[in-house]
Amino acid sequence: MSKLSKPVRLLFIGLLLILIGSIVANLLQTDFRRVRVKDFYIGTEKQQTVHALAFIPKHCTAEKPCPAVVTSHGWLNSGEVQDAASIELSRRGVVVLAMDAYSHGMSSNLTSDSGGTWGAMSTTGMGMISLVEYLTSGILDYVDTSRIGVMGHSMGGGNSFTTIMHYGRLYNAAIEEAMHPDSDGGEEITEAEQAYADSFNKIWAALPTGAAPRMITEASNPYKDIYANLGVLYGYYEEGGFGSSTGNAVLIGESKEALDLVNFPFGELRDAPIKYVEEGVFYGNKADRTLRVLYQPKTTHPLIHFMPNATRDIIEFFTYVFDLNTQLGPGNQTFLIKELFNFLSMIGLFMIMVPLAQILMSCPLFAELKGEEGPKIPALTPKSRKLWNIGILLTGAISFGAALLSWLIYDKIFVVATKPKAIFNAPTANNVFTWTAIMAIWCMFWFWINFKKDKAAGIRTDEMIGWKITSKEFWKTLLLAIFVIGGVYIVVWFCKWLFNTDFRIWTPAIKTFAPDKLIPFFPYLIAFFLFYLSNALIVNGAMRVEGMSEKKNLFICAVSNIIGAGLVGILQYGKLFFIDHNVLWGPQEFCSWIDPLVIIFAIPVLFLAPYMLRAFYKITGKNWLGPMVFSTMAVMILVMHNCINGLFF
Template structure:
C-alpha cells in the first residue's frame, strides 16, 4: 500500500490530537480565566494523593474564594469530574478534583482513608486561597460516600453537599439524619442502575419513597422532586432532583450538572452569578474525543509507515489463502464470535470475583476479573476452532498453520515473531509519546465519558507487566480463531477491518440494549443484579471495536496474527490498568 496514504493519515491524526487538545485546554481553563494545577499531597499516614486544582483568576490569599471538593466514583479518576469542576471554577469556586485512594495517581489501596475524602477535604481547607467557612462537597457514586465520611470527620468544615448518584449509610458512609449532612442535594437520576444498593428501591424513580431518604429529609411523606425541605440558614435543607439519565450519565448531563451548580449557588456565598443553564464543559468532552479518535488513527498510520522500514519489512508476507467458513457457515461463525463474550461476561467475572482476591501479583480486582473472563473466552474460541477444524472440515479442505496466520512454511519463525513484538512495542511507545506531549501542553488526556487513555504511573507500569501475558493469550487466541474461520477472500482491507470490528462489538451493543430497554420502559435493568458490569460493559464497545480493527489491519499488512495480538495486548493492558482501581497496596 502506498506509504503516502499513511503519511497523510499521520498528519490528520496529529492535527486531530492538536486541535482536540487545544479545544479541551481552552474550555477547561475557561479561556484563560482558570489555572489548573496537578497537585500531590501526603496524608498523615504517608499515603500520597493526586488531584487537579482549579483556581479562578483573581483568587489569592488576600481574596480567598469558596472551595468545592469534587470526587469521582468507583474505577473512575479525577478527570471524570471535569464537567462539574469546569462549571464550578467558571463561577469563581476553587475546585479540588481528587483521585480517590487507589484510583488514578493516588496511592492504594482503594477504599483506604474513607475513600480519600478525608484527606481531600483536609488539603482543601489547608489552602490559603480558600474561604474555609464556605466549602461545598460534591461526590458521584462512591465519591458521595467519600465526601460524607469527610463531612463526618470535619463537621464544621463544610457548608453543603451534593450527592450525585449516591446515598447516605452505604459502604461506610454515615447515615443521613435531619441534621447530617448539612444542606444536602441528592441528584439521583431516574434510570440510575444502583438504586437498590443506594436507597433500597428496585426502581430509581422510587427513591423518594424509601424510608432511608425520608429519614434524611425528616418526613413521613414521599419526597417531592425539586421541593426544598428544611432551612438553608439552619443547615437542614434537603432537596431531591431526578434527571432522566443513567448513573454514569450524570457526567454527560447538563441537567445533573446544572442542579449541582444551582445548589452551591444557593448554599455557598460568593462566586460569579452565572446561570446554571450556561454551561461549556461539553466542548471539553468534544475536544478530548477528537484527540482520542486522532490517537486511534495515529496507531494505524504509524504502523503503516513502520512496516516499510527495512527491519520490519522482513515480517511482511503475502496473505495466505483463505480457508475459513463460507456461505451460511460464515454467518453462524460471526454470530458465535459476537455472542460468546457478552453471554459469558457476567458469569465469568462473578466467578473471578469469588476465586481471586486482591494480591501483590494481581492487585486490581476489576482487571483480574476482566483477564479471567478474557482467558476463558480465548480458550472457548480455541476449543471451537479445533472442533470445527477436525470434525467439520474435510481433510482435503483444511487450512494449516500458514493459512491460519500462525506459521511460516509449517514452522514457527521466532525471529519474525520477535520483530512483530518490537513493531507493536514501537507503535505503542509512539502513541504514548503523543499522550506525554498532550499532558505537558494541555493537561488533558484522550477520553470520552467513562472511557479514557491515561498516562500510567510507575505503579501502573509494574502492575501492567503482571497482566500483560494473560491478556496476550486472549488476543492471540481470539485473532487465531478470527483469521482461521472468518477470513473471506472477497473482502478488501478496509471492508475486512470494518466487518471484524463490527463482529467484535455487536454482541456488547446488544447486551447493553437488552439491559437498558427494560430500564427505559419499566425502570429496571433486565438483570438488576449486574449494575457495575453493565456500566463497565460500555467500555467493551470501544476497546474491542478498536481491537478488531487493529488486529485485522496488521494481519492484512503482515500476513500473520502476531503484530496485532502483541499490539492489542500492550495497548489494552495499558488502558485497563491505568483506568481502574488498585485494591492491594504496592
C-alpha cells in the same frame, strides 16, 4: 519535492487530530485561559499521597478568595472523569480539586491496614478528608475557608458522606465534652466551648451523587452527624435502585429516603415535617446549614458525570449555597464539547499506531517484518454462508454465556484481589479478565478445529491465516510493538505536560499513569493477548472472504465481536428502561449490577479491534503485531484508571 508516502500522511493527520483535540480541550478546560489547571500532590496519613487536578479561577486572590469544592470519582474511574463538575464550577468562580482516590489514578495505594477500599472510604473518604484539611488550613490564600464543599460520584458520593460525617462527629464530641460537669462551663456550654466545637464544622455544603440518601433506623441516625447544607443527586434510572425502600430508584415523593433526608437536619425532626418531597426544591435554610434537596435527573448511574441534566443540578446547587455571583445559567455548559475533543484526540491516537509501525519497518532492523496479506478464503456458497453465520451466532452466544459465568466465578478465583500484594489486584478488572480468558480459549478452539477441517478439505491453507512466524521474527515483532506503544505514550505524556489533557470518551481513557501501576499490568496482559490473537486469526484468517467488500466485511467482524456484550446491555437496560425500572442482573446474590456494566464498557474496544487487527495484518501479512499492540492498549485502558489494591504497601 517528492510526495509524502501514505503512512507519513496518515501519521500527520493523526497527529493533527491529536493537536487540534488537545488544544481545544485545553481551552475549554481552562475556560479560555480564565482558569488555571494544575496537578496537586499532598502527603497524607500513613505515608500516602493524594493527587488532585486543581481548577483555579484566575480572579481568585487573597483579597477576593473563592469557595472551593473537593470532588471524588467512583470506583471504576479517576479524577478526570469529574470534568463536568470541575469545568462548570470553576467557570463560575469555584476552586475545584478533582481528586484521585487512594488506589486510583496518580494517588498512592492503600496501606495494608486500611481495611480495603470500603474500610478506607468509611474512615478517610479515600483521601477526601485530607484534602479538606489542606483547603481549610489557610495555606491557599485564594480559598475562602468558610465556603468549602464536597461532592463525588458513586464511591465518591460515599466519600462525601464520610467526610461530612467525620466533621460532624468531631463537633458532637466537642459539644459532649463541653457539657461534661468538669468542663469550663460545667453542663452549660460557654461561648469559647461553642466556638471550639464550631471550628470542626469545616464543610459548608455537600452533594453526593450516585449515592442514595441515607435512611434513619433504630440502630443508626446518620443525619445527627451532618452539620452542612446537603443535597443528594440520585439518578432516576440508578441500576442499584432495587435496594431502596421503593424497590427502585424513584425516590421523589414519599419514600423513606427522601423524607428522612429533608425532615431530619442535624438528626432532629423538623417542627413542620415535609409530607411530600419534590425534586430540586430547597427545604430548610442555608444560613443555618439546614438546607436539604433531592435531585433525580433522568439518567443512569454511570452517565451521571456525563449528562447535561445532572450537571445542571450540580451547578444549581453550588451556585445557590455559595451565593455565586455569576451570569452563567445552569444550562450554559461547555464540558461535553471538551469531552468530544478529548475523543477526537483519542481517534488520532489510534490512527497513528499503524503508520508509525510502517515507518519503523522502513528501518533495516524491522524491514524483514514487512509483508502482504495472504489469499482470502473462497467466496461463500449458500452452505458455507449458513455455517459462517452459525459460527458468528454461536460465538456470540458463548460470549454472552461466558459473561454470566465470569460474574459467578471471578471473585471466587480472585478471592484475595483486595489484599495487599495480590497478583491480580484490580478487583473490577478481574471480571473482564475472567470473561476474556474464557473467550480466548473458545475462540482458539473454534478457529483451529474449523481451520484443520477446511485445510483437510482443501478450502484453506496456511498462507491464509498469517500464523507462521520464526523465532527471530517473533522477537523483532515484539520489539516493534514496544516501539509503537512507546511512541504512543510519548504523545500521551507530551499532551499531559503541555495541555494537561488526556484521551478519552466517557470513562474509557488512555492517560498517564504512576509507574507502579505497571506491576499489575503484566499479569492481566496474558489473557488479553491470547484473546486478541485468537480474534486476529478469526478476523483475518476465517472471516476475510472473496467477493465481500472490505467495509462490509470489517463491519460484520466488528458487530460479531460485540454480540455477547451487546446482548448483556440490551437485556440489562431494556428491563430497566421499559419494563419495571430495575436491572435484570444485580438483585441476585451471584453478581453485582456493576458486573454487567463492566462488560458493557468493553463494547467500544471490542468493536474497534477488527479494524486495528486487520490494518496491522495488512502491513505484515501476519497476525502477531496487531494483538501485541492492541491488547496492550486494551489492558492500559482497563487497569490504569481503575482501583488497584496493594502494591508497595
